[in-house]
Amino acid sequence: MTSRFRSLRGGVASPRGYRIAAAAVGIRPGTLREDLALVVSDWPAVVAGLFTTNQVKAAPVLWSQDAVQSGSSVRAVLLNSGNANACTGRAGMRAVRRSAATLAGLLHLDEPRAVLVASTGVIGVSLPIQKILDGLPALTSRLSSSAQAGAQAARAIMTTDTHPKFCAVEVRVGDRRYRVGGMAKGAGMIHPQMATLLCLVTTDAPLTRRQVRRMLVAAVEPSFNSITVDGDTSTNDCAILLANGAAGGRVPPGGQMEKAVRAAIEHVCAKLAEAVAADGEGAHRLIEVRVRGTRTEAEARRVARTVASSLLVKTAVHGGDPNWGRILAAAGRSGVRLDPSRMTLAIGNHVVARAGLPCPRAERGAARHLRGRVVRLHLRVGHGPGAARALGTDLSADYVAINAHYRS
Amino acid sequence: MTSRFRSLRGGVASPRGYRIAAAAVGIRPGTLREDLALVVSDWPAVVAGLFTTNQVKAAPVLWSQDAVQSGSSVRAVLLNSGNANACTGRAGMRAVRRSAATLAGLLHLDEPRAVLVASTGVIGVSLPIQKILDGLPALTSRLSSSAQAGAQAARAIMTTDTHPKFCAVEVRVGDRRYRVGGMAKGAGMIHPQMATLLCLVTTDAPLTRRQVRRMLVAAVEPSFNSITVDGDTSTNDCAILLANGAAGGRVPPGGQMEKAVRAAIEHVCAKLAEAVAADGEGAHRLIEVRVRGTRTEAEARRVARTVASSLLVKTAVHGGDPNWGRILAAAGRSGVRLDPSRMTLAIGNHVVARAGLPCPRAERGAARHLRGRVVRLHLRVGHGPGAARALGTDLSADYVAINAHYRS
Numbered sequence: 001m002t003s004r005f006r007s008l009r010g011g012v013a014s015p016r017g018y019r020i021a022a023a024a025v026g027i028r029p030g031t032l033r034e035d036l037a038l039v040v041s042d043w044p045a046v047v048a049g050l051f052t053t054n055q056v057k058a059a060p061v062l063w064s065q066d067a068v069q070s071g072s073s074v075r076a077v078l079l080n081s082g083n084a085n086a087c088t089g090r091a092g093m094r095a096v097r098r099s100a101a102t103l104a105g106l107l108h109l110d111e112p113r114a115v116l117v118a119s120t121g122v123i124g125v126s127l128p129i130q131k132i133l134d135g136l137p138a139l140t141s142r143l144s145s146s147a148q149a150g151a152q153a154a155r156a157i158m159t160t161d162t163h164p165k166f167c168a169v170e171v172r173v174g175d176r177r178y179r180v181g182g183m184a185k186g187a188g189m190i191h192p193q194m195a196t197l198l199c200l201v202t203t204d205a206p207l208t209r210r211q212v213r214r215m216l217v218a219a220v221e222p223s224f225n226s227i228t229v230d231g232d233t234s235t236n237d238c239a240i241l242l243a244n245g246a247a248g249g250r251v252p253p254g255g256q257m258e259k260a261v262r263a264a265i266e267h268v269c270a271k272l273a274e275a276v277a278a279d280g281e282g283a284h285r286l287i288e289v290r291v292r293g294t295r296t297e298a299e300a301r302r303v304a305r306t307v308a309s310s311l312l313v314k315t316a317v318h319g320g321d322p323n324w325g326r327i328l329a330a331a332g333r334s335g336v337r338l339d340p341s342r343m344t345l346a347i348g349n350h351v352v353a354r355a356g357l358p359c360p361r362a363e364r365g366a367a368r369h370l371r372g373r374v375v376r377l378h379l380r381v382g383h384g385p386g387a388a389r390a391l392g393t394d395l396s397a398d399y400v401a402i403n404a405h406y407r408s
Numbered sequence: 409m410t411s412r413f414r415s416l417r418g419g420v421a422s423p424r425g426y427r428i429a430a431a432a433v434g435i436r437p438g439t440l441r442e443d444l445a446l447v448v449s450d451w452p453a454v455v456a457g458l459f460t461t462n463q464v465k466a467a468p469v470l471w472s473q474d475a476v477q478s479g480s481s482v483r484a485v486l487l488n489s490g491n492a493n494a495c496t497g498r499a500g501m502r503a504v505r506r507s508a509a510t511l512a513g514l515l516h517l518d519e520p521r522a523v524l525v526a527s528t529g530v531i532g533v534s535l536p537i538q539k540i541l542d543g544l545p546a547l548t549s550r551l552s553s554s555a556q557a558g559a560q561a562a563r564a565i566m567t568t569d570t571h572p573k574f575c576a577v578e579v580r581v582g583d584r585r586y587r588v589g590g591m592a593k594g595a596g597m598i599h600p601q602m603a604t605l606l607c608l609v610t611t612d613a614p615l616t617r618r619q620v621r622r623m624l625v626a627a628v629e630p631s632f633n634s635i636t637v638d639g640d641t642s643t644n645d646c647a648i649l650l651a652n653g654a655a656g657g658r659v660p661p662g663g664q665m666e667k668a669v670r671a672a673i674e675h676v677c678a679k680l681a682e683a684v685a686a687d688g689e690g691a692h693r694l695i696e697v698r699v700r701g702t703r704t705e706a707e708a709r710r711v712a713r714t715v716a717s718s719l720l721v722k723t724a725v726h727g728g729d730p731n732w733g734r735i736l737a738a739a740g741r742s743g744v745r746l747d748p749s750r751m752t753l754a755i756g757n758h759v760v761a762r763a764g765l766p767c768p769r770a771e772r773g774a775a776r777h778l779r780g781r782v783v784r785l786h787l788r789v790g791h792g793p794g795a796a797r798a799l800g801t802d803l804s805a806d807y808v809a810i811n812a813h814y815r816s
Contacts, residue, residue: 056740056748056764087733089749089765123733124766230719231639232734233741311638311719312811319812325495325531326640332464333641340464341497356464357497358532397805403720404727 004171005264011166013150014181015204017042017246019143022152025135027082027121027128035082036132037153038139039200040107044073044114045244048212050220052237058086060117061238063096067113071209074242075114077200078103080121080132081157081185086235087124095129102133106140120159120185120198120236154183157198160402161186165275167268171260176249178205178261182268186229186276197276199224199239201268205261206245211253216241219266223273226301227391228309229280230399241265277391282399285370287317287392289377291331294386299336301388303381306334308392317375318394322366324352327377338381346378412579413672419574421558422589423612425450425654427551430560433543435490435529435536444540445487445561446547447608448515452481453652455524456620458628460645466494468525469646471504475521479617482650483522485608486511488540489565489593491529494643503537510541514548528567528593528606528644562591565606568810569595573683575676579668584657586613586669590676594684595637605684607632607647609676613669614653619661624649627674631681634709635799636717637688638807649673685799690807693778695725695800697785699739702794707744709796711789714742716800725783726802730774732760735785746789754786 008014019040027035049068051061067074078099085092100112109115119127143149154164168181184199207215220239251257278286291304307313310330316323324345331338341356348369350362369375375394416422427448435443457476459469475482486507493500508520517523527535551557562572576589592607615623628647659665686694699712715721718738724731732753739746749764756777758770777783783802 054740055746056736087736087764232718232720235737310640312640315808315811328464328495329643332462338463397808400723400805403723
């Protein structure tokens with residue numbers, strides 16, 4: 001897949017016509033690290049967004065969802081870490097409106113709606129809005145299209161992530177080149193439903209509203225919607241795609257170029273999702289679950305996600321124990337109709353159960369495979385056409401330590 | 409509630425007309441501890457059973473489910489720990505049939521179907537059936553109705569449990585006394601759906617088939633079906649109620665005595681479920697989640713179970729952090745339609761969020777409450793009549809340690 005793209009060093013700053021800045025304004029009490037990021041498009045950008053299905057939605061989610069649905073174009077996205085601005089009621093909405101309005105003024109935009117807002121961090125604590133407002137003038141004066149600025153923005157949205165997550169690629173069809181860049185943050189409350197965590201993807205391709213919407217949905221389903229760290233769907237999940245057309249030209253529906261741009265967006269989302277899963281809180285191993293043979297793809301995804309989020313599977317992988325019975329048991333409770341006597345499971349290349357029965361000789365090889373950084377579980381449940389993949393992580397004592405004292 | 413019953417020292421041995429034995433036959437390789445229990449009713453007992461909804465069902469579940477559905481009466485239940493006899497295919501079913509038939513011969517029963525079988529332990533390993541068959545004669549020769557035998561049986565079905573779980577009560581209406589006894593085992597793969605773990609309840613009341621069925625369903629829903637340790641529904645869950653009528657008399661439908669016996673069965677199941685939750689793998693704290701104000705009881709139960717099984721809630725409780733935003737976020741992803749601005753949450757008696765908004769002053773008191781052995785979360789989500797309770801546990805590093813190396 002990578003051969004079709006040229007990788008670029010940057011992230012959201014790589015496509016033409018975007019300028020980025022990050023700052024440390026002190027949103028987390030007591031520590032000063034980068035916590036505010038701004039992405040500005042020099043041209044009005046067509047936008048698509050997918051937002052959390054959690055019914056407890058953070059104020060910035062409500063604001064941005066509304067702005068995306070209105071169909072107006074977007075000029076800026078303001079993102080912060082350190083505070084989710086969730087469960088903050090009317091004061092939370094007021095804070096969002098004020099930051100969008102202030103930023104619109106500084107950028108000489110006609111209306112605040114051209115500014116999307118995204119937040120991540122602790123829930124139920126008032127957003128220190130004055131610190132953000134005070135930081136905006138400096139932030140806007142520092143906008144840059146350098147790769148470094150893109151990396152700094154990715155760093156500014158980190159919560160318990162151990163490293164920033166960003167990537168960018170260039171596609172070329174004939175003489176025309178388009179770029180796609182993205183950034184995302186993990187690393188807990190990761191069990192996205194129809195949207196995910198914070199993820200922002202930029203492109204300089206000239207796409208229509210219909211195109212960005214379709215491309216985002218297509219890219220998010222097999223990437224972010226297939227990862228799980230802890231089974232908890234966040235109040236702040238959102239994935240946003242901006243297309244400002246700064247690279248000129250046309251991307252006709254159904255054409256070669258549309259395919260290339262769509263593939264680039266899918267590639268960037270897949271890379272970011274993998275990075276988020278691999279950096280899951282306390283994770284020592286990445287678990288890839290591939291399921292096939294169900295009636296539909298949706299069924300396969302459900303089985304794969306149930307296995308990838310089973311605590312018993314996650315702890316067995318952590319301990320390097322090829323306890324395949326737990327994997328079959330997790331599939332059996334997924335809610336998908338299955339015939340246990342047709343289930344065949346491989347851990348790595350080692351078939352540990354065939355037609356629901358043990359293959360004890362394979363266990364030694366499977367145990368060896370479990371010592372690696374990436375663990376692959378292949379589950380065949382029948383002869384249907386459905387297939388899907390889920391990415392998860394092992395469950396370690398570190399996960400418990402991180403989350404037992406998250407706010408202290 | 410306890411005032412209406414007299415507590416007895418024993419477990420399943422307490423009701424009249426039951427004899428019990430336990431033995432160590434070496435089902436677990438390498439260690440010798442009690443692993444086989446036999447409960448015999450001196451009279452044919454009317455039976456009800458609830459079995460796992462996991463589609464990967466262990467051989468003993470298939471056998472016992474079939475026997476219960478046939479409507480014939482039951483004379484014995486054979487239970488073992490150390491091996492679940494799940495994912496063992498035809499050989500697993502043969503092993504069940506052989507043990508039931510052998511036992512039926514030893515007890516001079518007309519047909520093997522009068523013997524129910526239940527197993528718990530590792531999945532996907534062949535049951536060492538010869539060891540069980542060899543142990544049966546000694547087991548049947550040692551049958552006793554002593555309280556000690558009841559306690560030994562409860563010990564023999566333990567897996568990662570730290571102590572045996574059994575209890576018994578006596579109800580009295582007029583001159584007539586009936587007894588109800590029960591035993592259960594935890595402590596992992598606990599997220600019962602329509603049935604639970606291993607639980608056997610005996611009574612000497614003369615109940616009809618319809619009565620035992622109704623009483624068992626009514627007792628299991630608010631007890632075993634309301635607990636969760638790790639979100640994993642076992643392949644071997646089953647709850648069985650035997651009523652042998654050994655105490656004589658009648659229990660007319662709708663009468664006082666029926667109510668008393670039903671209450672006693674509910675009491676025994678509630679006590680056992682609480683013991684299983686409190687002894688959840690690696691648990692330091694018991695979490696009781698009460699939800700009210702939903703449209704239906706089923707909705708309330710769904711919200712309560714989602715909160716009780718959220719890893720982020722479980723780790724926050726483990727760390728003594730009153731991170732109430734995680735509790736609201738878990739409720740928000742439960743699939744039940746909720747209005748966040750109507751959600752009010754108390755941790756102990758401390759209202760930490762009212763109408764979806766923080767009450768920061770309550771946090772200190774809430775943090776104090778979280779230091780106790782039992783943590784109570786009361787969530788009101790609206791004005792509907794639905795109310796339910798779920799019991800869970802905190803998530804500790806010990807849980808990870810237990811499950812990373814379960815088979816080694």
